[in-house]
Amino acid sequence: MTIVIGTAGHIDHGKTALLRALTGIDADRLPEERARGMTIDVGYAHLALDDGTELDFVDVPGHDRLVGNMLVGAGEIDAALLVVAADDGPRAQTREHLQLLDALGVSDGLAVVTKTDVVRPDRVDAAANEVRGLLDATSLAGIPIVAGSSMTDDGIDDVHAALVALRDRVVARQGGNVGGRPSGSRLAVDRVFSIRGRGTVVTGTLRGARIERGVVLRVVPDPGVRTVRVREVQVHGHAIESAGPGRVALALAGEVVADLTRGVVLTTDPAVVASDRLLVAIRPAVAFGAERGRGLAVALPSDRARLAVHHGTAHVGASVGRGPRDSHVLGSGEGTAVLRLDRPIAVAPGDRFAIRRPSPVETLGGGRVLDADPPCGAARRRASAARIRALAAAAPGSAAWATARLDLHGAIADGRSAPLVAADVAEAIDDVLMEAVSGVDEARSAELIRRGTTALRRRTGVGGSSAVRLATERLDDLLRRGRLVRDGDRIRIAGRPRSESLE
Structure with missing residues (x-):
């Protein structure tokens, strides 16, 4: 298990250089990026800590025309690493990246004032104060600010220590469930490529439960509701049997692998739908x-x-x-x-x-x-x-959320579980069934079910076999409670004498 930290900040403020100083890894993986000295697409690095754990980093581009690529990286992070150059101070993409992190609800992180080797100490303090003023308006208000130079390594130990403290805060806040509730595995694909001898490989940030070699994952969205099988699991270049939340690479098998693209999700979580x-x-x-x-x-x-x-x-x-x-x-x-x-x-x-x-x-x-x-x-x-x-006030997936959603819909028949009906809709269907029987001596059960399904469809839009099942359940409930009595396929109100014929 690890936490995933995404960089943020203006172009040429030293995001990639800072990761290189921390990890020894150059997150600029494309030849064009190295030739131009700027990050174009999302890059990745990791830092091994003294306690045997690791931090994953997602390095994002700072150019204003590449915000879409920045959001690919920021969409699956646990915390942010905001980088601001001391000689330049906060600029346009500093502000825009902060807006986007706030929009995504990223609430913890670390701000680093870089390039301290090219300015006086008072300019470093001034830049830090400017950064604090921006942070205070966002979901990242109150996060620590440290200063350092990727060129001289001055202050890099302080950055390292602050990152360890950040890791501890994130783990404590999430109760040990980094990557979300373990209701299933979920990996949003950010890269797809082929390796000779291994076939199609995807990378992404794993959320939820662990993922292991051999597991079958749903591809979402996919019109054919197809699946893939995990042939191999890798973390930081090492093949392992299973991986927990964090950066993961998967070698896949299955007919759908040729259609995989960035944005697709591979999952075992039933809550994830198209x-x-x-x-x-x-x-x-x-x-x-x-x-x-x-x-x-x-x-x-x-x-x-x-x-x-x-x-x-x-x-x-x-x-x-x-x-x-x-x-x-x-x-x-x-x-x-x-x-x-x-x-x-x-x-x-x-x-x-x-x-x-x-x-x-x-x-x-x-x-x-x-x-x-x-x-x-x-x-x-x-x-x-x-x-x-x-519904908005309830925690997603909780009993309160399920109750509120059922009340909002009136009836739920999504095919993933047994159909359900809200209490007021159930009462209304009961009234329809009782009214249908009260006007005659007896009624056939098929006719009552038909009337119940019609009432359900008009109130909730649920039809087909699910409506038949729910109407049948309401009729059975009235029989169990003794409000109605069954004689073969004929239904009558309790206490009413049996009729020999249906008129």
Whole structure:
């Protein structure tokens, strides 16, 4: 188990050089990156600690045109390493990267003022104060700030010690479950390539439960609901039998391997589904510009606005739905909306994401997924402010969340578990069944089930075999409670004498 730390900061402020000084690894892996002296795509490094554990680093580009690549790296991190050059101070991408980290809910990290060897000590202090002023408006408020030089190694020991302390804070905050609740394995793919003798290899940040050689993983999204088998597991270049949360490489087998791309998720977690429609809570980005006042937020996107959603290692175009049923005010500046994506992505309740305006480019904010399969059709009539707020207040996957989601939908029949019906819908179906029997001496059970399925479909949109199953369960419950009596395929109200014929 390790934690994953992502770099952030303006171009040429020394992010890659700092990782090289800490780890001895050059995270610039592309020839063009080394030739130009700038990070273009996401790079990776790791640091072995004295206690035998390791830290994983994701190095991201700082250029304003490469923010999409930055978000690929930042989408799957536990903490941030903000790098600011002492001679330059915070610049445009410093602020934008902080906006994006805040949007993704990254709440711990370390800020490092670099290039201390080229300025006077008072300039280092001034740069640190500027950094503190920016941090205080974000989710990273209060994180430590240290200074050092990657060229002279002055202060690098302090950075190392601060990273160990960061590791300890993250582990303590997550209760030892680094990478999230172990409800299953989940790896968002950030690289796909082939190695002679091993075939297709993918890399990514593993979340949730351990992953082992031989395990079968679902590919999400995939129209054919296909799977891959893990032929080999590697961590930091070493083949192992199983790996816990952190940076992992997997050699894969299966017919779908040729179709794997960045943004796909490989998983055993049943909560991860493919969806192109999400109920979300969104929060506007913090703004640092003088025209808005430091710490004030930009507005939430308007109804039908077009934007880009960055989630995990995927990015996709989307339109915002903030109509009367979808838009409700939550606490802490959040508001709800429905995002209609241009294509399905792999997503689970509780996932964080960032949103940006495509043109003119601007970070609009971030949010969290409340429901990866929100109510549609007739069930949308149940989308009240109280029900959506109850769902937003519950921890994803908890009993309270499941209860709130069932109340929002009225009935749930997703094919992954037995269909369920909310208490008020169950009562309404019971009333329909009792009313159908009360007007006659007896009724056939098939007719009652038909009426129950019709009522369920009109109220919740659930139909087909799931509706038949739920209507049958409601009829059986009335029989168990003694409100109705069965004679063969005929049903009558309890206490009413049996009829010899049906009229």
